[in-house]
Amino acid sequence: MGDVFACAGCGAVLTASLSRVVLPVHAHHRYGHAMLPALMEPGTYAVDPEPFGPPWRPWSEIGAGEAEARGIFAPVHSLSFGAPGAIVVAPGDTHGTVLLPERCDGCCMGVDGRDGPNLACVRCGRPVATRIDDCSLWQAVRLAPESVRRLPAVPAEDPAGRTVGREAPADRTAGREAPVEEWRGTPPIEPPGRWSPRWEAAAGAALAHLLAVSAGTPVAVPGGLVTDMFGRVLETLLPPGPSRPPAKRAALAGPGLPAPDPAPDIVLVPRHPRTGRAWQSSGTAETVPLAADVWTHLAFYRERLLVPVSGGMPDGVFRDDPLPPYPHQLFRPDGEVFLHTLARLPAVRQPWLRGIYDRVVRHPYARPF
Structure with missing residues (x-):
């Protein structure tokens, strides 16, 4: 079973059926000076617990106390004060959206979301997501949590990454043995x-x-x-x-x-x-x-x-x-x-x-x- 996300304004379906996974560790990683592949595997989504997008405030305006309340314990250049909880999906798993040209600025070869949501629902025109595809950034679509809603689970295909071979390892994270999918290794x-x-x-x-x-x-x-x-x-x-x-x-x-x-x-x-x-x-x-x-x-x-x-x-x-x-x-x-x-x-x-x-x-x- 998978989750589908729809426009909170008109109810138009915006994604394929998706299975939830953890946000990849390289979500906050920049690499090289070329177009990178998608951050998320096809058929999956993750929820980013941290705020994303504008407005941004420099460290000098925040202070240690306010930063620690947000779980930041050392000075950083700036922090986002956008909404937390963005739903991160692969660009190929979205549909029913259109780019907002006035919000498509970037640093080099594409868009980086600096102007806020740059994708709107085709049916009602509501800004619903941010497309990211600039050079050195992993390609992703971040659905704004306040602009979409999750529909009841529907059947979904297995997400990419499921493999066959050796016996699946056990999940002991809850203090008990439980079967999980086999994990795929990434070559170094x-x-x-x-x-x-x-x-x-x-x-x-x-x-x-x-x-x-x-x-x-x-x-x-x-x-x-x-x-x-x-x-x-x-x-x-x-x-x-x-x-x-x-x-x-x-x-x-x-x-x-x-x-x-x-x-x-x-x-x-x-x-x-x-x-x-x-x-x-x-x-x-x-x-x-x-x-x-x-x-x-x-x-x-x-x-x-x-x-x-x-x-x-x-x-x-x-x-x-x-x-x-x-x-x-x-x-x-x-x-x-x-x-x-x-x-x-x-x-x-x-x-x-x-x-x-x-x-x-x-x-x-x-x-x-």
Whole structure:
């Protein structure tokens, strides 16, 4: 069953039948200087709990008290005072709307929603949504919560991303075992050899949580891709010192994985792709949530080793054909997502962590970002 959204003014249906999922972590991510794909998978929608769109107020007009009441614990450039709760959908899942030319400003190649809702209902002309498709922005349509209403559930096709193969992991977020859809892993490397922007965004968000639970102590992470994601940045932001305690040990944990042995101090766990809740481990380790598609690849992907049935590999023959992709540069967590996430964690009020936040704000492109 899926949800359909209609114009609050005339009742005209504006979307296909959609299934609700969590807002992707890269929703607040900018990337490159080209047209990006859709933020949402076809057949899905998410609700953004934060305000969106104009009016915007600079930090100097807001103050720490008002910001903390909104869940912001460190200074930001500005905050939206638009309505919270926008319904975020893929552009291809909308219909019955028309662009408002006078509200179609953008920064470069498209529109970015700076002027407020730029899509109107075809039937009655009521502004109902904001189309975003400028360069460096993930394409999306944000339905204004005060201008649309959700109709009773109707049958819906399975949202994109459902896969078949291994047995589905269990959802333990509610303290009990419950079946869920299989989770799809996102590969870390994209052609022609660059790190996936979804991985960079996921790492930026997880890094904020990882620093918060570290209490300023160095953290040791597992080898391989986890080290690529976090090893260099943790060494830079949490350098060891003569008076520092021993490093805390982090490990992957979650549905389908054996319990780490020995027990780690910190566990990297998946955020449920539909509810957004972090998987709860049975131990006492601190929990760091990671986007489910990235966590799934880290937890279950194993590179195939293609070898002859007998004997060794012939001279001049590569192991794989084609060769697996490798990145052209070191991995860099996305600094914008890192700051966005860290500003919303109460732990950032601690002086040592606030110092890291302020340093990255002042030098957003310095090592390791």
